[in-house]
Amino acid sequence: MLRHLISASALTLALTAPVVAETDLSNLTDAQREAFRAEVRAYLLDNPDIIMEAVAVLEQRQQANEAATDRDLVQSNADAIFNDGYSWVGGNLDGDITLVEFLDYRCGYCRKAAAEVDQLIETDGNIRFIVKEFPILGEDSVTASRFALSVRKVGGDDAYKNAHDALITYQGSFEEPALRRIAEGLGVDADAVIAGMNAPEINKVLQDTRTLAGTLQISGTPTFVMDEQLLRGYVPLAAMQEIAAEIRAD
Structure with a gap:
């Protein structure tokens, strides 16, 4: 028994x-x-x-x-993620879905994702896109982010987008002469860009983004926020499209 x-x-x-x-x-x-x-x-x-x-x-x-x-x-942390007042915003500014990316320009998977993010924004047509500068892969990464933020300060949002696109595929040195050449190629004042890379407001942007990433328990790049979802790591285009469809269906 x-x-x-x-x-x-x-x-x-x-x-x-x-x-x-x-x-x-x-x-x-x-x-x-x-x-x-x-x-x-x-x-x-x-x-x-x-x-x-x-x-x-x-x-x-x-x-x-x-x-x-x-x-x-x-x-x-919705306000800090979606409406911090200092991160670059592109795509459809009135889009029904906001996609946020924490990125490092030297991150291989950020580079892999870049073309797919662009394609998602272009083909969807209704996505607001925010870039969070989150350099975590060493001094060159920090330099790249400082350069991009300084380009925006000097040349505006369009110049920043061009700098972002250039840096995400860039394979060369991050020494000052190389950065000057990039700035000149973007059509912005290279002297002003280089001089402004360590400005207090840029220090604050980087520190605030790092603090936010810590609060969200983000330790790697790329990390995406899409609506209320945290997507940790590379997300293929098809998966992002599927998530967008699910969000709209809810």
Whole structure:
């Protein structure tokens, strides 16, 4: 009788782990408890697919919990994410979806994503796009962001977009002579750009963005915010289009 009880308990444990986990087994003797463990082990060895099913369920729950946490983070920091007053804004300024990208110009996956982000904005036609300068890959990354922000200060939003497009594919040096050549190619005052790269307002933009990234638990690039979703890492064009469709369908 005890053996049947233990076998049934083992099956229940494998199929409904949360229920059994809460069951009080304290009344079992040491021998009964050991027998129970043996039956559970034997059952799982005979039915290893149960383990994979349990792992899949656990991963789904973790993903759901992480998505809920990310959604709460986005909602709590919406103004800083979507309306900080200093980040460059492009695309359709009246778009029904805002896409925000935390990027580093030297990040390989940011570079991979750039053309697809441009294609999404162009083909969709109804997406507002915000760039957050988040240089995390060393001094050259910081220099690149300072340069882009200084170009915007000197030349305006269009010049910044051109600088952004140039830097996201740039493979050369970030020494001053190279930056001067880039600035000249963009048609902006190179002297003013170089002189302004360490301006207090640029320091503040970089620090505020880094603080926001820390609050959102962002540690890598690219990281996207799309509506209330945090998308950590490279997202292919088709996936971004699907997410946009889901947002509009809600």
